[in-house]
Amino acid sequence: MFLLRLILPDRPGSLGTVATALGGVSADIHAIEIVEHRRENGTAVDDVVVDLPNGVLPDRLVSACNSVPGVEVIWFSRYGAGGGLHMDLEAVEQMTSAPADAVDILVEQGPSVLHADWAALLDGTGGEVKVALETSATPEFGDLVDHWLPLDKASTLQAPAHKGLAESVLVAAPLESNRRIIVVGRRGGPEFLASEVARLSYLANLAVTIRATA
Structure with missing residues (x-):
């Protein structure tokens, strides 16, 4: 496709x-x-x-x-992300069916929702930043894992000159804190539009809210 x-x-x-x-x-x-x-x-x-x-x-x-x-x-x-478009509602349905796993589900569904190649959950709430969850095709962050933390609001990110990220366009949103974020990447483009940043922000906030009901 x-x-x-x-x-x-x-x-x-x-x-x-x-x-x-x-x-x-x-x-x-x-x-x-x-x-x-x-x-x-x-x-x-x-x-x-x-x-x-x-x-x-x-x-x-x-x-x-x-x-x-x-x-x-x-x-x-x-287009190799799998699934189809209009994935927002499917992601929400999956999150509400398993509230305790809502954030993990959002990471897993992130590439399909935003027509991207990969997604990762970066967690620095315990001090040292780690990749808490990642989809297939996520590049190695190496010592750049804390490059975008803290993040106060959903936004596009500047990809550093790193062999796994140099040709990627990135968008991210904070979750429970500005040191726990979801990052979604596309290799080569297109750039994430403001409407896509807003969608990721909405879904990230929703995932946190749903998980709180578990």
Whole structure:
């Protein structure tokens, strides 16, 4: 599968026109998510997850989208995070079904929720910072494990010049304290948008609240 991040006119029919163009190259649309509305210039940012039949070149997806007036492809990559879009509600459902594990579940679901490659829980509440939980593909932090602590609010992070992180874009949110945070990373981009930072902040706060009910 492939993930396309598009800027398109924020008006009725725009998404349908894109879907028609993708259908013209035999793309099978698995999910569409509106990531952000940009009312200042009348555009929206949408993520589209598609699949292609064997023998169809992936470049045709970009060409199809670019053929639609007013549409721009700002990111294109294989999508290997698993699951689908609209994962926020599924993550919340899993957290509420196992309140004691709510934070761990958020870490495990973080890559799918934010279309990312990995997530990790960094814990410095006991003094020394450690990686308390990580998903597969999480890079080795080494002596950079405490690079972003303390963190007072959800935000994007600057990736240091480290072999495992140099090409990643990062977002993080504090949990019970500013020394216990969830970090989510994408290799190569796209940059995390303000709406995605807000979503992670909301889910982190919700995970803490749910766990308190256990």
